[in-house]
Amino acid sequence: MSAVSEISVKTVADQVCDLLRSELLSGNYIAGSAMREEELATRFGVSRHPIRKALQKLSLEGLLTSKPNRGVFVAASQKEHVKGLLTPMRKQLELYALDLAAPKLNDDHHRTWELLIRKMERAGEDQNPQEVLDLDAAFHQHLLVVAGLEEMLPVWQGIYSRMRDYHQEGNAQLSDLRFVAFAHRLLIDSLFDGKLAKARADWESHLGNGEFNKRAMASWLRQKNSAARKK
Secondary structure (H helix, E strand, C coil), X not given: CCCCCCCCCCCHHHHHHHHHHHHHHCCCCCCCCECCHHHHHXXXXXXXHHHXXXXXXXXXXCCEXXXXXXXXXXCCCCHHHHHHHHHHHHHHHHHHHHHHHHHHXXXXXXXXXXXXXXXXXXXXXXXXXXXXXXXXXXXXXXXXXXXXXXXXXXXXXXXXXXXXXXXXXXXXXXXXXXXXXHHHHHHHHHHCCCCHHHHHHHHHHHHCCCHHHHXXXXXHHHHHHHHHHHC
16 A cells, blocks of 8 residues: 555645655755655655646745756755744734734634644654644644635745754754743733734744743743652
C-alpha cells in the first residue's frame, strides 16, 4: 500500500503536498537538492500529475523554488527577510483576522484551540520540535478559519514557510518545549477575555517576539519553580 493510498476527503495531490511539506519543514531535504517528479511518483505510487501539482503549490509557499529549464529545488533559508518583511506581513494578516474573528468567538472555537494546545503540550513533553512547529502553525491558521479567511490560508502558509528556519532555531533555544504551549494558552486567554485592544497587543507582541513572550517566559519559570518546591 502506498503512502497516499488511504484516500481522505483530500485529493491525492493534496495528500502528497501535505507529506512533502512535513518532510521539508522537518529538514529532511538539503537546500538546493532537486525534487524529481519521476522519483517522487514512484515513491508515492501515483502518477506524475499530482506530483507536479504538489510541487507547484509548495513552490508558491516558498518551500521549493522552480528554475526554468532546470527543474524544482528545495529553497534556501530566507531568515534574512524575517524582521523586515515576513514578520510585518504576518502581523498584518493575523491582526486583521483577529479583528474579524473577535465578534464570532464561541465555545467550539475555544475547544479547537484548547485541543491544539494540549497536543502541543504532549509534543513538548516528548521533545518533538517538528510536531510542536506543526501544531503552532495549526494554532495560528485556526484564527484565519474563525475569521472566515480560509481563502487567505495559502498566503499565510507562504509567509510561514519562508520563516521555518527562524522558528526552528528559536524553539531550539528553549530548554523545555512545553513553554510553546504555555505561551499559546496565554494568547487564547487574552483573546477570550473580551478586551480586544489587549488581545491585539498581546498577539502582535507574540508574533514579533516582544514583551508578551518575555512575560510569558517569566510566568512559566515561576510556575515551574513553584511546582518544583512542592515536590
